[in-house]
Amino acid sequence: MLFNRYRRGLFITSFLAAPVILYLVYVISPYAQAFYIATTDWRGVTATPAFIGLDNFVRLFGDDIFWKAVTHNAALLVLLPLITIVIALFFAFLLNVGGAQGLTGIRGSKFYRVVFFFPQVLAVAVVAVLFQQVFRPDGSGMLNGPLMALGVRPIGFLSDPDVAFWSVLGVMVWQAVGFYVVLFSAGLASIPRDMFEAAQIDGAGRLSLFFRITLPLLWDTVQVAWVYLGILALDVFAIVWVMTDQHGGPDWSTTVMAAEIYRNAFQYFRFGYASALGVMMFFFIVGFAVLSLRLSRRERIEY
Template sequence: MNHGRTRFVAGFLAAPVALYLIYVIAPYAQAFSIAFTDWRGVNATPRFVGAENFRRLLDDDVFWTAVGHNLLLLVLLPVLTLGIALFFAFLLNAGGRGGTAGVRGSRFYRVVFFFPQVLAVAVVAVLFQQVFRPDRSGMLNAPLIALGLEPIGFLSSTDVAFWSILAVLVWQAVGFYVVLFSAGIASIPRELFEAAAIDGAQGAPLFLRVTLPLLWDTVQVGWVYLGIAALDVFAVVWVMTAEHGGPDHSTTVMAAEIYRTAFQYFKFGYASAMGVVLFFFTIGFAILALRLSRRERIEF
């Protein structure tokens, strides 16, 4: 009986596992092997160079600048996005009278918040290129120019460009997590909010002592997803910025340097070494985030 069940399960798993090995594991293995060669994408017999590509990375200032930007995004993007999303989700679902009901029109607000998720990342990047224009056509600079003030170089200043990119990433991601946290709050029994309100908990105490602990599993998942997104950000930087990571590498990230090295300089071996580093950064972050945010599950 158990033998037949094993064969039945194995028959269902065979095709998915085979596809996973072919389209996921095999490309990873190939990338790891290419990282130890000087392959330029055109020569049929790449030369094995051992760890030379990884030694070169240690002296690559541009790559480590990109790593620094990714690490900064790794901290700021989840903190800002989750903080704003939690704030709005709490207001929409538990910000009504007595802190036990949502505000009027909360369904409409959820749809509005979710709008950026409907747009492709490249469309968002092109849209904000126009928003940040340094002339009268720019939505943000037009009022400044009308008042006789100097326009702000949102994408041309090395001091401002990175923060402009961060603002776009947060703007695009917040809506999804507002909807996600709203669904989580809606699943919490209303009696818990009513009991907390009777005990005098409203506003911040209600959020910190009731809502956040019961949403912790959802916040944990959001933290991991946003951390991976921060390490993998590419399209917004590549489309929005001058020199695809400029000015003067002030907005470049690891994914942009990998793409540039592979498809502009045709150094596929060196680009694969960068990809291996990014892979271990991503895996290491996911493991660390799950361990640090682990806590006892609250049942309700």
């Protein structure tokens, strides 16, 4: 019996060994190296960088551009999940439950799911280039063209420091909503129709159906969506780097931590300082995920 248990353990270990080794080498090892490099003045060319302790972190906290990046990430951390989830829940409810035909959703709901999901097919860089053209400040811009034709002064969607951040946020919401519409639609499909029908017979309207049945039963899915969107908000890079001027907007109005990591590492060759930025971002992401899961924890509703 003991020998069989040993053989079974050896068999399982032989299958797990390769992926565990790969994970240690390609995931854990780079993290550990980043923590070490953050305490050096390495510029990417010297074989033995000088150890400087916490000097990079001291410099980091006195860097105005770093605090602008943190402010923008924090704003995205609140606004991106909130706006995306509200819009996605609204459309998912309409497509599955809240249509005029009762509990079957609005007419053409399958077509609308495809339309909403379409932005997910596009690469992030393609979306950024596309919206560069949409936001052009001249008559060829999709938004400014009609405004100028009406005699309205063109809006600097990407050149005005007061508008650029909101333009980036709008693009991120546009791209993310479709995926979460499909995700919430899948969650709604798993809820027994009997619950909606019973509530409707008792006189519940669309708002009651949404807040008393849909939202409580989708809470676990909403929780996961909030965490994923929060990580996206902290880890955003390509949209900002490709779409905005100076890879951070005018007067650093759209810069984020990931953009500053790339800029310091591959433009200024300050790999030690860039690693310190990466370490700070790592703790922000882990802290957000843990805090979100704890604050949104509630009793599971079974049905």
